[in-house]
Amino acid sequence: MNLEISIAGLRLKNPVMTASGTFGYGLEYADFLDLNSLGGIVVKGLSIKPSMGNPPPRIWETSCGMLNSIGLQNIGIAAFVQDKLPLLRQYDTTIIANFFGNTIDEFVQGAGMLTEAGGVDALELNVSCPNKEAGWSAFGTDPVVLAEVVGQVRKATTLPLIVKLSPNVTDIVEMARVAVDAGADALSLINTLSGMAIDIESKRPRLANIVGGLSGPAIKPVAIRMLWQVHRALPSTPLIGMGGIMTADDAIEFILAGARAVAIGTANFVNPQATLQVIGGIEQYLIRHQIEDINDIVGGVLC
């Protein structure tokens, strides 16, 4: 049975990765599972300088999901490269650096720093965090700005470039096309959906940032629909599917909709070994359906 997949020239031993921001810098989970068994690790969103993030409270659990307004707190690319990357590299898995900037210049500089560092296997460009100030969201929601940032970053790196799309748009297919035309090798979708919750006793928002990003099982149907639409429009573009995957069944659903790989996010908080259980469950599914190669079912939904 073959679980190996390839995305933009990267070979992943299996299609299961971690979603950025839900797995720290990877090392935090070494006590809970063998990191070597993962298809890939996508680290917390990095920026050229360390970033504080938003004021607390930053999380609130909703029905079948959670809102977060972390605001891309991170240690900065230099500290990541110096302190975390060498330790991560000891594991036999694909390391993908999720990164962002506050200006196109910062995106370009960040891509350059991560490329020169050596040891990062691919870049995931985050243009889709819903917790940044209003102007920032243009990177992920305005097709003209998206084309500009992806195009500039493409020129700044030789690494495979994955663009992580925002679901907070009217036409996901248009955004996907723009990203691919500007040089994206692969697409990740979806990031969190913009959301809000209110404490009716105090009449205050549950999050200090007022709005946050919704993740978890609540967003899965939206994610599957978007992934399927993008796969139908761009069948040859490798897609990494995420949004509410808790079990192997969820992961298979994404793969049938057209995902070549999947990423596990919020489920890591619920169960630190969620990724392993998804990998095991995918194997069981292939056995049960007598499928030799995981690649044979990518986009296999009958409709």
Added chain:
Amino acid sequence: MLVLSPMSETPWPHAGQFYMIGQGVGTLREPLLKRPFSCMDYRDGLLYFMIKIRGRLTGILSNCTPGAVLELIGPLGSGFPAVEPGERLVIVAGGIGIASVAMLLRDYPEATLFYGVRSANDLFVDQLPSVARSYITSDDGSVGLMGNVLEHLRQYIASTAGDMAIKVYACGPHAMTEQLCRMFAVKAGNSSETSGVTVEAFVSVEERMACGIATCLGCTVSTVDGYRLVCKDGPVFNVNDIITAAHES
């Protein structure tokens, strides 16, 4: 009270450390996320928790029947620092905050306890180890001394002869944490001078948590060194380090 028997080998906790507790494997999880709870004691291979029913998960826990299987991560966090010889320990608890300091009572039987509750109904004493001296206060006077626990603490410290340095280890609601910071934090140095007595105070703070293991970055508290994580850098902090205590959640 929740008593758990670990199903695998686990290190024992220190006073002030906590566990993330959630529903067991295989169940349809609602709520999804685990919640943090301080361990108040361990003995005979069992972990003891004291839990106040507040919302979704605590409601479910209160309906657990013997034999139920829960999922636990821990012990987590830094816990209270050890008390040095020659230091006098004063333990301060407000409401369910008693759970976070309970293990100190066992470790330091010579300590003094200040324990404030709203009224007699909120008092948990059955399972508490007894210490040398304890002062119980209630807002309505239905049990112990009437009034704010910190007022009584202030009087006690003011009346204590200044021969020994005092460590104050506390856990309580938001308002109490804030007041403790005002009472004991000093701008420079590590101790405050209250009527000639050197007092160093530590509080266990609360923040909402998703992971408990420093990956979600959800549990931040604002300190003099910037944002720190309650799950990893805390939950116990020196009052001098805290800028704004956690909000009322």
